[in-house]
Structures are given as C-alpha cells and as structure tokens.
Amino acid sequence: MDAARLKQSWSLVAAHGDQVPLYFYSTLFLAYPETRQMFPTNMAGQRDRLVTALGHIVSNVDQVDSLVGFLQDLGADHRKFAVRAEHYPAVGEALVATLQHFLGEAWTDELAQDWTAAYGLVSQVMIDAAQAAESVKPPWWVAEILGHERRAFDLAVLTLRPQYLLPFTPGQSVGVSHPAVRAWRYYSPANAPRADGTLELHVRAAPGGVVSSRLVYGCAVGDQVHLAAPVGDRLTLWPAGSADLLLLASGTGWAPVKSLVEQVAAEGSRRRVDLYLGARSRAEFYDNDAIDKLAASYPWLTVTYVVGADFQRPGEFTHVVDRVLADGDWRSRHVYICGSDEMVSHSVGALTQAGYHAGQLHHEGFGKHWYGPTWRTAIAPDDSGGVR
16 A cells, blocks of 8 residues: 555545535445434534545554554444444445545546555454454443533533443543434543442533533433443543643533542542633633532642633633743643633643643644544534534
C-alpha cells in the first residue's frame, strides 16, 4: 500500500465537501437497504461523520499501529448498533465506489487495490475486537433512572442504576441511548465507581439533540435507558500517581472533573488539587452544593469560581484560564481541561503560549478533526453535538 497515494487521493475527494457523504450514503443504502436501520432517522446530524472518519483513518493506514487501540474500542462499541461482520464489506464497497466517482479519471487499479487493502486491514481489527468482546461484555446495558433532577431549564442531573455492573474509569465516557430513539450520545459519569454501581450524568439538552432532549425533557424516575461500554483515556488519571493537579472546567464539563476529584479522594493520595470552575454568570453554577461539600471535606482541594461576565465591565469576559494564569505558575502540575470546544481551545492555546507542554495538558481535543473531542461520534450514528 502506498500511504502517500492514499492521502493524496483522499484530499482530492474531500475537497468535494457535502457531495461526498451524500453519494456515499445513497450508494450504501441503495445497495444494502438493511444498513439504513443502523443510522438515525434524521441524518442531518450524521452527514459527513462516518465517511470523513473512514477516509482519514484508512488513508492514514501507515499509522495503524498507533490506531489499533482506538479501532479495537470502536469495533467493540459498534455492536450496540447491531453492526455485524458482514456489514463491513458493504461499507467498504460504498467507500470505494464514492472514491471512484469523485476521482474520475484519476482513479486507477493501483488506487483501488490500495484502498481495498487498507480498508480491509482497518475493518479486520474492528471485526476481531467485536468478536473478542462478545464473551466479555454485552453490546449495551439496560439501566433504570433512579433520580432525575432539573437544575436548569435545559439541564438535568440523572442517577442511573445499570442492570449489571458497568465498569469504568473516571474521565471515561459512556454511550447513552433511549429505547425510543435510534441514536447515541456520550457522557462522562460525574462520579468515581460506587459500591452500588450507580452512575451520575449531567445532561444539557443540545439544540436538535434527540438523545439529550429526551433525557432532559422526556424522562422520569423509573424509565429505562441503554448504556454502552465506556471509552476514552485522555481524561483519566489511571494509573494512579502522586502528581498534583490543576483542573479547569466549565458547563457540564464539570462532570468528568468531579469524577476525578472523587478518584483522588478514593486513592487517599497526597495530591494537591486546585479546581477552577467557570460560567458566564453565577446562576449557571448548577452543582454548587456538591462542589462546596467536596471542598469542605478535603483539605487538599481548593475551589475557585470564575464568573465570566461582569456587569460593571460590559463587553469584557474573563475566561477560566485567564484567572488561572493570573493566580500563579502551575507548570509543575498536570492540567485537565473540560468544557466546550471554544473553552478547551482557548485554554490550551493560552497555556501553551505560557510555557506549558503538551504532555501535561489533558483534554479530549477540540475542533472537527476525525480524532478530535468526540472521536466516538465522528464515526458512529449519534445525537447531534459533542460529548459535553
């Protein structure tokens, strides 16, 4: 396989924009109509996610060794969509047909062989992982809603009890779906693992988000939801260590950060933890009681609230990272950043400029990269919007 040729051909195809996913899905659904049921009824949120991710992954097959873990997680995770081994060739055929259509005369037998071989390698890793997972964990867990508390018009805190224990590491994300909708959205539990196996989720309804809207507005205590296996390791503290931490969070990005604080408490380590929690106004701090209780319980935890808007200074906005940098030099700390894409992007940029190195900055990413903040949603049918 010629990796350079794969990358060059994909860049030419990707330049056609929205026409690429439209052709891909039309080809896939016409040739294999049974695959349509694996995708949301409304494809507006899906659009270019699958084909864009496929193109990037397959064209970077020369990096497959570094992608194996990611692909294995993806293969096991896709079982929740009822994806079977026989579906992978169908997707591969649609991808190759799409490439051939848009490359036109530039399409060659050599390119066809390269793309077929590269896709075959990627899909086989996913198929093998899915088969290996069959004897280890179910495609999804059924969970009962034990608690549903509205903290704002568009925000709810849910307590869920899975039918069977769902193991996870603080900082990971868990797929959530409602039986009435054919879509998934990923949320980071806001707690470290508990003896009773319950999970706490902080859910904000995203505009057009069928899952998040259902969880906030259309669920009640006693209802059931489906949970997928936890994924991701960019925000985890595992394996446990002793490095002091600096935590930056805004909005429901507080949820995974809360789980990290609980993990430090459970470890009984002597870490120092400084938490900076931001919101546009004081009214948007929706979990104050829990935050203040944590701060009062653990002398190693210091909490600073950062209110972005100040009515006495109209037009000015204070970002969490601005306050962090003004308060001191934290370059000896590991920094965990969680919030909106804009918040994460701004924070990473400011910290990098201030001399913090990439190895100490932990976040799920930002922007619309195939490997970005929600790589899980980049290639899977999902609720519109990101993880947060």
